[in-house]
Amino acid sequence: MDTMALRNLTYGMFVLGTKNGDRPTGCTVNTVIQVTSDPILIMACVNHQNFTNQCIKQSKGFSVSILSEETPGSVIGNFGFRSGRDTDKFASIPYFLTPEGYPVLKLNTCGWLECKLESFTDLKTHTLFIGSLTGAEAGTAGAASGNPMTYAYYHRVVKGKAPANAPIFEKPLESLWTCPICGYQYDGSAGPFGDLPHSWKCPICGAGKDAFKLNKA
Ligand code: FE
Numbered sequence: 001m002d003t004m005a006l007r008n009l010t011y012g013m014f015v016l017g018t019k020n021g022d023r024p025t026g027c028t029v030n031t032v033i034q035v036t037s038d039p040i041l042i043m044a045c046v047n048h049q050n051f052t053n054q055c056i057k058q059s060k061g062f063s064v065s066i067l068s069e070e071t072p073g074s075v076i077g078n079f080g081f082r083s084g085r086d087t088d089k090f091a092s093i094p095y096f097l098t099p100e101g102y103p104v105l106k107l108n109t110c111g112w113l114e115c116k117l118e119s120f121t122d123l124k125t126h127t128l129f130i131g132s133l134t135g136a137e138a139g140t141a142g143a144a145s146g147n148p149m150t151y152a153y154y155h156r157v158v159k160g161k162a163p164a165n166a167p168i169f170e171k172p173l174e175s176l177w178t179c180p181i182c183g184y185q186y187d188g189s190a191g192p193f194g195d196l197p198h199s200w201k202c203p204i205c206g207a208g209k210d211a212f213k214l215n216k217a
Contacts, residue, residue: 011151013071015079016044017063017095017103018055024095024103025084027052028076030151032064040133042115045126051084053127056117062131063102064113068143071108073158073184073204081182081205098135107142159184159204177212181205186212 017026031045044062046053056062067076079089094106098114105112115131122128140146149158159182177186177193182205186193190200193212200209 013067013076013149013151013154014044015065015067015105016046016052016056017065018052018061019059019101019103020051020055020084022101023088024090024097025052025055026063026065026079026089026103027084028080030154035130041118042113042131042133044115044129044131045123046129047126048122055084056129057120057127059102060117061100061102061134062115062117062129063098063104064115065105066110066112067105067149068108068110068140069145069147069149069153069157070143071149071158075105075108076154076158077182077184077202077204077206100134109139109141110143110146110148111138112136176215178215179205179207180211180213181207185215 011030012032014029014032015026016029016032017024019025027046027050029044029046031043033043035041035043042064044064046056052062075093078093082089090103095103096106097103098112100114100116102114112135113133114135116134118130118132120127120129178184179202182202184202184204190196196209198209201207202212
């Protein structure tokens with residue numbers, strides 16, 4: 001079995017929003033799809049360990065912010081590498097609430113969905129949520145291109161910091177300082193890694209400079 005075939009499946013990048021009581025929370029996911037059109041049902045998949053998981057079960061609904069290619073890595077990291085249990089992930093992020101009170105990112109989105117939870121199935125590591133569409137808006141608020149970000153684009157351009165059209169897969173690997181938490185690779189744009197100040201942090205997940213590891217090709 002060649003599991004490399006799975007890498008050719010396509011995914012998007014989304015912030016799944018929900019609420020803990022009246023407090024908005026959410027997380028970054030790459031698994032949101034429309035599964036039927038009549039009625040319109042949306043599927044989203046979230047790890048059991050994620051606070052968003054239990055909040056969707058309790059609030060019985062969720063929103064989907066469809067991220068654009070302009071979404072900064074720091075925004076994706078804000079929702080992806082911290083827990084909403086003890087952090088207000090929306091504290092520094094402009095957002096609005098859908099009619100049912102689910103948070104949607106104001107900037108860098110190509111549109112949003114609001115869903116009422118219809119059913120869920122607990123898998124070994126994740127919960128598969130099925131929601132019926134109760135609200136939606138297409139838009140390019142704050143996005144220069146309005147192109148939806150794919151998971152592959154995120155890995156290649158946002159996390160890898162390669163120029164959008166760089167054929168990075170054809171280049172030999174170089175020694176890179178890499179964040180062990182989120183996988184971000186320092187691109188050298190602020191000078192040699194060793195010269196960065198001690199206060200420098202991973203732009204994606206906020207890990208300290210000391211946490212970085214040198215990967216040798
Ligand atoms: Fe990181």
